[in-house]
Amino acid sequence: MRPPTPVRFSKNPMDMYPKGTKALAALMKRLSDTDDVRLLVMIWAMHTLQGKRAAIARNYIRFPREAYNAQIGSLYFAPKWEMETLVTLTLNTPKYVFPAHVRDPIDTEEFSHFAHLLNLVKKVEDDESRQHVNLDTIMREFHKLGHRQFPWQTGWDNIASVYRHIFIYGDGPCAKHFEDTYGLSVSDFVGCAFALYVQMGLSPFNPALEAVPFAVADGAIAKTLAMVSQDLYRARAESRALYAKFRNSLGPIPLAYHPSYLRMKPIIRYTGAKNHYIAPFPELVLMRATVGLYYDLIGASTSVMNHARTRFEVYAREVIKAYCPEFDPEPAIKYKHKNSDAETPDVLLKRAGQVVSVFECKATKLSFQAQYGDDPAEDATDQYKQIANAVFQLWRFFSHVRRGIINVPLAEEVNAVVLTMEPWTQTSKELRKKMIEEAEKIAVVKEPEMTEADKRTPLFVSINELEYVLGHSDGDQMLATFKTATEDRYAGWGAREVRRDLGNMPEKVKRYPFTPGAFLPWWDHAETRARDRLAVAKETAEEE
Known part of the structure; x- marks a missing residue:
C-alpha cells in the first residue's frame, strides 16, 4: 500500500488560515501542544457525558455536577456540532516539537480545560462571522447553520434512519453494486457497523473487534473496519487534503463549516501497546453505514x-x-x-x-x-x-x-x-x-x-x-x-x-x-443484546 501523503509542517500554523484571528492562533497553539489521542478521548468523554451513558464519562474526565447529562439550553451544554469542529481542527492542526518549557498542553481530564477550548472555537466563529456575515448574507448563513446543526439534533442512531436508508440503498441492484465493490453484503456491513457503534460507545480505548453476536460472513468485520476507520497519521493527512479540496473550489471556508473527516471515517486507529480504536462520536459509525450508503453508489x-x-x-x-x-x-x-x-x-x-x-x-x-x-x-x-x-x-x-x-x-x-x-x-x-x-x-x-x-x-x-x-x-x-x-x-x-x-x-x-429487521436478519437480536450491554456498563460505571 502506498504511504500517505506527509503532513506539511510549515513554520507558521496560521498558513492554513491566512485571515485567522488571535483566538484562532491561540486555539491552534493549544491543539498543537496537546497529544491528539488525549484530545480525542476528552471529546469522547464530553460527548458521552451528555448522552445516555453519562455515568461512564467520570472515568475519563472531571466535571461539575451541572455538566452531568447537560441538555441544550444549559450553560454546561457542549453542542455536538461544535465538538465535531474541534475534532476537525485537531486533525488539521500541525504538530510542533517544542521544548517542554514552551509547550502549553491542556489537561484533557479537566472539564474547565475543555470549556476553554470550546470557548475559543466559539470566539473564532464569532470573529469570522463579523468578517463575512452582513444584512445581505444573513439568510444564507441560516441555511448553512441549519445543515451544520439540524442533523445532530435529529440524530442517526434511530430506527427510522436505519430502516429508510437500508430500504432505499440496501436492496436489489444497489446491494449488488455494494457487494461487488467491497466484498461484503450490505446486511453484514451494517451489522458490523452496529456492533462497532455499541463497542465504541462503551469506552474510548477499544481493541479491534473480533466477533459480533450474530452470524456474518468470514472477513466481514475486517472489511467493515477498513471502510469506517483510519490510522491517526493518515487521518490527519487525509483530513487536511479534504479541507484543501473544498477550499480550492469554494475559497476560504469559515471554521464552522470545515468538512468533517469523521463523516468519511468515524473511527480513528492509534498505536499504543496494541492497536486501539476510538470513535469520538459513535453515532457517526451508524451514519456512515446508513446515510453513507449513498456515497458508496457514486460511480455506479x-x-x-x-x-x-x-x-x-x-x-x-x-x-x-x-x-x-x-x-x-x-x-x-x-x-x-x-x-x-x-x-x-x-x-x-x-x-x-x-x-x-x-x-x-x-x-x-x-x-x-x-x-x-x-x-x-x-x-x-x-x-x-x-x-x-x-x-x-x-x-x-x-x-x-x-x-x-x-x-x-x-x-x-x-x-x-x-x-x-x-x-x-x-x-x-x-x-x-x-x-x-x-x-x-x-x-x-x-x-x-x-x-x-x-x-x-x-x-x-x-x-x-x-x-x-x-x-x-x-x-x-x-x-x-x-x-x-x-x-x-x-x-x-x-x-x-x-x-x-x-x-x-x-x-x-x-x-x-417499520422495523429494520425486515431487511437485517440480525437486527432484533442485536438490538436486545446492545441494550443489555449498555445497561450493564452503566451499572458498573455507577458502582465504580
Whole structure:
C-alpha cells in the first residue's frame, strides 16, 4: 500500500488560515501542544457525558455536577456540532516539537480545560462571522447553520434512519453494486457497523473487534473496519487534503463549516501497546453505514441509481400509508403527450377517490457545496437544477390535467410537494425563490401553454420532515400543514415548524411503523443484546 501523503509542517500554523484571528492562533497553539489521542478521548468523554451513558464519562474526565447529562439550553451544554469542529481542527492542526518549557498542553481530564477550548472555537466563529456575515448574507448563513446543526439534533442512531436508508440503498441492484465493490453484503456491513457503534460507545480505548453476536460472513468485520476507520497519521493527512479540496473550489471556508473527516471515517486507529480504536462520536459509525450508503453508489451505473430513486418513491408511498391509512398513495401514471412518453408526479395522494397532494421525489443527496457554499444554487448548479425541474414537473401535471391531456380527479385543494431525501432549502426563503425562478425558465421552453394558475406554490419537504408531520398528525392535520406552509408568512419555514406552529399536537406521537429487521436478519437480536450491554456498563460505571 502506498504511504500517505506527509503532513506539511510549515513554520507558521496560521498558513492554513491566512485571515485567522488571535483566538484562532491561540486555539491552534493549544491543539498543537496537546497529544491528539488525549484530545480525542476528552471529546469522547464530553460527548458521552451528555448522552445516555453519562455515568461512564467520570472515568475519563472531571466535571461539575451541572455538566452531568447537560441538555441544550444549559450553560454546561457542549453542542455536538461544535465538538465535531474541534475534532476537525485537531486533525488539521500541525504538530510542533517544542521544548517542554514552551509547550502549553491542556489537561484533557479537566472539564474547565475543555470549556476553554470550546470557548475559543466559539470566539473564532464569532470573529469570522463579523468578517463575512452582513444584512445581505444573513439568510444564507441560516441555511448553512441549519445543515451544520439540524442533523445532530435529529440524530442517526434511530430506527427510522436505519430502516429508510437500508430500504432505499440496501436492496436489489444497489446491494449488488455494494457487494461487488467491497466484498461484503450490505446486511453484514451494517451489522458490523452496529456492533462497532455499541463497542465504541462503551469506552474510548477499544481493541479491534473480533466477533459480533450474530452470524456474518468470514472477513466481514475486517472489511467493515477498513471502510469506517483510519490510522491517526493518515487521518490527519487525509483530513487536511479534504479541507484543501473544498477550499480550492469554494475559497476560504469559515471554521464552522470545515468538512468533517469523521463523516468519511468515524473511527480513528492509534498505536499504543496494541492497536486501539476510538470513535469520538459513535453515532457517526451508524451514519456512515446508513446515510453513507449513498456515497458508496457514486460511480455506479445509471440503472443502479435509478433503482435507488424508485425505492425512494416506493418508501414515500409506504410510509404515508402506514402512518395514515385513510390515504391512498398511488404511483405515477404514464401517458402520451405530443407523441412522447410522459408521466405524472411520483406520488398521487388520494383520499376518497380524489387527489389531495402530489409529490415529486428527488433522492439526490446534498453535496458539500450545496450545504456550505456562499451561493448554493450557483456552487451546486446541477444539483439544484434537479430541484427546479421537480417544481416544473409538478406544474406540468396541473397544466395537463387542466387541458384534459390526462384525466385525474383533483380535490378542490391540491398541494404540490417536492419531496427530498435531505433538506435542500431549509430556512432559506431565498433559495426557494431561486428554484421557482429556475422552474419558470424551464416552463417557458418546455410548456409555453402553462398558465399562472398551473404554477401552484410548491412545498419543499424532506423525508425526515414528512415523517415528523405524519407522526404528529391525522390526515386533516397533515393537509392543513401543507396548505398553511404555502402562505407568505411561512416562506422559509420547514414543514416540521409549520406543524408545531399550528398547535393541537397529539399527546402521544405515533410509533415509527417499520422495523429494520425486515431487511437485517440480525437486527432484533442485536438490538436486545446492545441494550443489555449498555445497561450493564452503566451499572458498573455507577458502582465504580
